[in-house]
Amino acid sequence: MSDKTKQDEPKVDAIIGAAQKRFAHYGLSKTTMTEIASDIGMGKASLYYYFPDKETLFEAVIIKEQTIFLEEMHTMLASGIEASTQLKKYVKMRSLLFTKYANLANLRSDSTDNSKPICARAMEGFRNKEIELVMTMLQNGITAKEFKRINKQEYSELLVNLLLGLRLVKMKYKEASTKFDVTDYEDLAKEGLKVVNMLVREIQTENA
């Protein structure tokens, strides 16, 4: 998409919007490019002009959902609240994220789609961005002398792995085809918050 001009943006947005709904409802495998094109009254050839294949379009959808979350997070980070509160908000917003964005949420639960390299890449990419995000929060805390001078990389990876792990455990104990419901997300938010509280207690300075 990088070589397309700026005036193509509304079209690209319309495609991504339609694809987002289709993928959310039917998953990657069961959605066709023809359906997406017809949803917005566009010819199939035009659609392929913007996105060479379904996987590239799916990746664009995932990146859109991730970007909105990351932007919300950066707004929160810039608000000047203390680092321990940032971490807690992150966990809450993260569990909300998966209720709002079906494609991000399904990324790890639909095993057929998960075998695709595109999903593995999207998962890995998002995980890395989350780790960076947590590192920023930890650095904020260290700068403000709220946190000890801990190994940021190590603790960020640990926190992101723990939060992701809690989701994976919950998936394991659900029927393969069942999606998460509100209670599941509330449970996850609660467990995640406990983890953050433990982490904060571990890393905060005496005077924090």
Added chain:
Amino acid sequence: MSDKTKQDEPKVDAIIGAAQKRFAHYGLSKTTMTEIASDIGMGKASLYYYFPDKETLFEAVIIKEQTIFLEEMHTMLASGIEASTQLKKYVKMRSLLFTKYANLANLRSDSTDNSKPICARAMEGFRNKEIELVMTMLQNGITAKEFKRINKQEYSELLVNLLLGLRLVKMKYKEASTKFDVTDYEDLAKEGLKVVNMLVREIQTENA
């Protein structure tokens, strides 16, 4: 097996031992009852007298591996060391367990076999036993006034979910067919230990 007499025990042990090796090497799906019978020079009919099907035999193998671990854990619990040390030893022994017992370790990584109800039941059963075990350690700590009067059930589930979650995350980022190596287990033990340290800091009393 419950209605078989005590003099059958050596035979049953031999069957389980042979099955343990076969399953560890080839997995549940790719092992046949004929191979197990032939490994110990037993007729197929005799094998079926002790175990009505392969799944029942696999369950017996899993229960054997779990039992050895749980016995080691109970010996450790009875040794009178302080509760926080018990928790740390549990995490270390748990990661060792998966290097020693291939069938328990593969239970969650072989997706073909995992679809079988027997695996789900074995996983769930072991998880519940681990939760009970952690509850005992937490109770030991509370009795010794080493830990606060926390909700044991809640914290036990959290710790077991976090440890299991760390393994699942690691599996996600491995090639589907690759088994864990020594470094993976060392990483897991290290991460698990960090989690226990955070937990202990959270729940210990002022005078502990």
